[in-house]
Amino acid sequence: MLTSQRKALILDRLRRDGQVVAKALADDLSLSEDTIRRDLREMATEKLLKRVHGGALPLSPDLPDFSARQAVSSEEKRRLGAFAARMIEPGQTVFLDGGTTNAEIVRHLPKDLAVTIVTHSPTIASELEHHSAIDVILIGGKLYKHSMVATGAAAMAAIASIRSDIFFLGVTAVHPVRGVSTGDFEEAAIKRHIAQYAAETYVLATADKLDAASPCQILPVTAVSGLIVPADISEESLTPYRNAEVPILPA
Structure with a gap:
């Protein structure tokens, strides 16, 4: 599976479930947990999601005064x-x-x-x-x-x-x-x-x-x-x- 496909799937999962658990997603896709964690890190840098311990959550909006x-x-x-x-x-x-x-x-x-x-x-x-x-x-x-x-x-x-x-x-x-x-x-x-x-x-x-x-x-x-x-x-x-x-x- 291409990186872009994995990232699109991660966004779909976030939208559907409100969270992504790295281990569970890795098991579902028969991929290493390290691969999923790397994707999540990159997506957090791209401001597509919020990294948390063990996975990710939807991005929290900025709160200007x-x-x-x-x-x-x-x-x-x-x-x-x-x-x-x-x-x-x-x-x-x-x-x-x-x-x-x-x-x-x-x-x-x-x-x-x-x-x-x-x-x-x-x-x-x-x-x-x-x-x-x-x-x-x-x-x-x-x-x-x-x-x-x-x-x-x-x-x-x-x-x-x-x-x-x-x-x-x-x-x-x-x-x-x-x-x-x-x-x-x-x-x-x-x-x-x-x-x-x-x-x-x-x-x-x-x-x-x-x-x-x-x-x-x-x-x-x-x-x-x-x-x-x-x-x-x-x-x-x-x-x-x-x-x-x-x-x-x-x-």
Whole structure:
């Protein structure tokens, strides 16, 4: 088997199983474990996967700080935000997670839309300054500065008193096996808590977030109501999510 074929197979296995165990793969392919480990080292150098003891995991996305992410407002994010904004109906209570993609939802909301927006992100709340018809509930707590969202016991308690019709969940990675995830344990806990009290939970996923895994799982991918993804994502990329019966909403 050619090196390129082995590497393609490794990527397929990562996508399918969420991990690669070097010994097991070597046995499956009747190859030496050293050969597989060499492939994994090379692929890690090429930033195709993350090497761990005994094998590999999907690549964990880089986590630039909020200011750096805020400066990048891609056309892809704008399309996803516009699509999500159209899902919101008058009279609903909507929980908006923090993040630059969710900020695009606010920017596409009609100024006269009468809804209640709940958020634990002061940056999201500030985006709503000129939406006179929207009631804004800002959840307080300990500020996690990387994502500019409130976490901790005070935030948990306030969230538990609110039942939202729809929650737009911000994530750093989406994987068919490892679920939707983020880079911080406390942030993952607060996101999971919000989802518990929402009737529906949707994830806006840019192309770079698919088939990746961050350290802290928020929810299994099957627990979300749908993935809002760019319309030009290949059908092959979406197949594992469709197989898991996750609704896909192309934007």
